[in-house]
Amino acid sequence: MFRKILIANRGEIALRVILACKELGIRTVAVHSTADTDALHVKFADEDVCIGPPASRESYLNISAVLSAAEITGAEAIHPGYGFLSENAHFAEVCREVGLTFIGPPPEVIRRMGDKAEAIRTVRHAGVPTIPGSGGLLEDEEQSRQIAERIGYPVLIKAAAGGGGRGMRVVEDAADLPRQLEAASSEAMIAFGVPDVYMEKYLGQPRHIEIQVLGDTHGNLLHLFERECSIQRRHQKLVEESPSTALDAELRARMTGAALASAAAVGYVNAGTVEFLLDVTGEFYFIEMNTRIQVEHPVTEMVTGIDLIKEQIRVAAGEPISFGQEDLKIQGHAIECRINAEDPDTFVPSPGKIRTFHVPGGPGIRVDTASYAEAVIPPYYDSMIAKVIAHGNTRGEAILRMRRGLESFVVEGIKTNVKLQQRILTDEDFVRGRLSTRFMDRFPVPVRKGQE
Amino acid sequence: MSLDSKELRELIELIGRSNFVSFELEREGFKLRLEKGVGTAAGSTAGAVSVVPQPPAAGAPAAAPPAALAPASAQAAATPAPSALAPTASQEGPAAGLVQMTSPIVGTFYRQPSPDAAPFVEVGSRVRKGQVICIIEAMKLMNEIEAEIDAEVVEIVVANGQPVEFGEALFLLRPLA
Numbered sequence: 001m002f003r004k005i006l007i008a009n010r011g012e013i014a015l016r017v018i019l020a021c022k023e024l025g026i027r028t029v030a031v032h033s034t035a036d037t038d039a040l041h042v043k044f045a046d047e048d049v050c051i052g053p054p055a056s057r058e059s060y061l062n063i064s065a066v067l068s069a070a071e072i073t074g075a076e077a078i079h080p081g082y083g084f085l086s087e088n089a090h091f092a093e094v095c096r097e098v099g100l101t102f103i104g105p106p107p108e109v110i111r112r113m114g115d116k117a118e119a120i121r122t123v124r125h126a127g128v129p130t131i132p133g134s135g136g137l138l139e140d141e142e143q144s145r146q147i148a149e150r151i152g153y154p155v156l157i158k159a160a161a162g163g164g165g166r167g168m169r170v171v172e173d174a175a176d177l178p179r180q181l182e183a184a185s186s187e188a189m190i191a192f193g194v195p196d197v198y199m200e201k202y203l204g205q206p207r208h209i210e211i212q213v214l215g216d217t218h219g220n221l222l223h224l225f226e227r228e229c230s231i232q233r234r235h236q237k238l239v240e241e242s243p244s245t246a247l248d249a250e251l252r253a254r255m256t257g258a259a260l261a262s263a264a265a266v267g268y269v270n271a272g273t274v275e276f277l278l279d280v281t282g283e284f285y286f287i288e289m290n291t292r293i294q295v296e297h298p299v300t301e302m303v304t305g306i307d308l309i310k311e312q313i314r315v316a317a318g319e320p321i322s323f324g325q326e327d328l329k330i331q332g333h334a335i336e337c338r339i340n341a342e343d344p345d346t347f348v349p350s351p352g353k354i355r356t357f358h359v360p361g362g363p364g365i366r367v368d369t370a371s372y373a374e375a376v377i378p379p380y381y382d383s384m385i386a387k388v389i390a391h392g393n394t395r396g397e398a399i400l401r402m403r404r405g406l407e408s409f410v411v412e413g414i415k416t417n418v419k420l421q422q423r424i425l426t427d428e429d430f431v432r433g434r435l436s437t438r439f440m441d442r443f444p445v446p447v448r449k450g451q452e
Numbered sequence: 453m454s455l456d457s458k459e460l461r462e463l464i465e466l467i468g469r470s471n472f473v474s475f476e477l478e479r480e481g482f483k484l485r486l487e488k489g490v491g492t493a494a495g496s497t498a499g500a501v502s503v504v505p506q507p508p509a510a511g512a513p514a515a516a517p518p519a520a521l522a523p524a525s526a527q528a529a530a531t532p533a534p535s536a537l538a539p540t541a542s543q544e545g546p547a548a549g550l551v552q553m554t555s556p557i558v559g560t561f562y563r564q565p566s567p568d569a570a571p572f573v574e575v576g577s578r579v580r581k582g583q584v585i586c587i588i589e590a591m592k593l594m595n596e597i598e599a600e601i602d603a604e605v606v607e608i609v610v611a612n613g614q615p616v617e618f619g620e621a622l623f624l625l626r627p628l629a
Contacts, residue, residue, distance in 0.1 A: 034619055049558055064591060067590075071590065072558065
């Protein structure tokens with residue numbers, strides 16, 4: 001087992017890893033920018049090294065600074081957390097070259113799954129369903145018609161040079177195709193300078209369902225069930241839960257099977273998450289794999305009783321996973337709400353000094369945070385300041401506990417999205433489990449002049 | 453509400469004459485602390501006055517900090533009476549006229565290019581801008597660190613072979629005109 005681990009991250013995840021190391025009797029090294037000198041992860045680590053000025057590029061993303069810090073402190077392993085260098089294959093490679101253990105999958109796996117197109121090819125080859133599509137650019141109306149017939153209407157025509165949801169047109173049926181094809185192509189030309197378009201199956205109200213997987217170096221690969229993360233705004237998750245109300249035992253078996261096949265196809269080691277979109281028809285499709293621990297991992301920990309961070313460290317140290325697939329079952333229901341330092345109506349970030357900070361407690365409430373009263377939330381990093389996780393014997397109880405938790409969560413001095421989270425938790429569709437990635441469309445932002 | 457010079461002088465004299473050893477007053481925009489020195493090295497009764505302007509609350513007029521005040525009974529003492537008027541941020545900074553040179557990277561500090569060679573500088577050495585003043589080794593790479601100004605080396609803050617972090621003070625320099 002390692003004697004000393006360096007945590008190449010900040011905020012709540014850095015603190016989370018440091019505390020897991022304390023349980024394992026491992027000494028910890030925190031690295032920080034000058035903006036995080038008083039941060040909680042620095043205070044709780046056994047040693048700390050300032051590695052650069054506030055800008056992430058010069059500090060948390062600065063590979064040579066992070067490695068130098070490991071060198072002067074004698075750290076044997078690096079936990080990259082999430083974000084920052086956690087999915088940087090080059091960083092994982094350099095760690096290996098200098099004899100440091102990167103706590104995560106091998107660089108080759110990170111690289112392969114990090115390339116979305118390559119990942120899709122890989123899992124499709126392993127028999128995992130992916131979103132049906134043209135597989136290339138649309139050439140003419142006849143070819144497009146044939147592709148659409150194969151995929152099945154409704155289809156989506158997307159600009160090849162587009163992105164972020166722009167340059168897409170839905171085609172409901174064959175009669176609609178010529179007109180939409182024409183329109184999509186000219187719109188693409190105007191907006192992106194290139195008329196190239198391709199086609200994909202259109203999923204109207206998909207649900208984001210992801211499966212947690214964990215592999216070790218002894219040939220064990222298992223899953224820890226699903227998380228539903230449909231409640232997102234601009235691809236930023238807001239609320240996550242486990243289990244998903246959309247999955248019955250049969251669908252769960254098929255999806256976890258597909259996730260394991262995806263992970264096995266690349267020889268996955270350590271913790272990872274396979275993401276799917278679930279259509280209203282009950283069909284699901286692989287979209288990508290995240291080769292790191294995720295923000296919402298506590299939700300899985302609450303329903304399985306497993307400490308994922310400790311397992312990550314054990315696996316990286318060459319130990320087998322400390323439990324078997326048959327030992328796992330979903331117990332109760334867990335929901336996580338991300339608390340961001342932002343205006344609850346406009347979503348504009350709200351950095352600054354926290355004057356009052358009272359976290360909720362009581363049965364079934366867990367708060368993962370590195371914030372505290374008098375802490376200064378710097379403007380240089382993401383705005384998440386805490387995660388509130390509620391667990392109950394039923395989904396209903398988890399919802400009641402979350403509402404109680406949010407109500408008693410006091411943060412003064414900065415603005416937070418607690419009120420928005422309360423609106424979501426009391427929303428009728430949410431309570432009934434009627435979720436899709438379109439959920440947040442009903443929570444509109446007042447548009448300022450000049451905004452899209 | 454802050455005190456003007458006259459009121460401040462009166463208050464200091466009042467406390468000075470009293471039996472109080474230390475006195476602290478805090479108002480919006482203003483904080484005053486008076487302390488009577490007890491048995492300094494020279495046996496004087498030099499005390500310390502520090503007036504720290506707080507950032508004014510919204511709407512309050514910014515108080516103009518009084519010029520350097522020494523207590524009426526101060527004598528030239530072996531231990532100088534600091535009348536720190538600067539905002540707290542610079543209270544930990546170097547003494548007047550000196551500049552701290554800090555490490556631009558993480559690594560191990562070395563005073564000489566190799567174990568047998570002479571150090572780049574000693575206390576008292578004069579360096580030109582761009583002159584190599586030390587080595588910081590990181591990941592087996594010897595990074596030559598250059599002086600950023602023409603200066604005289606007043607103090608070498610870290611020890612040879614000591615690990616240093618970003619921003620850590622390495623040298624105290626007196627800039628040369």
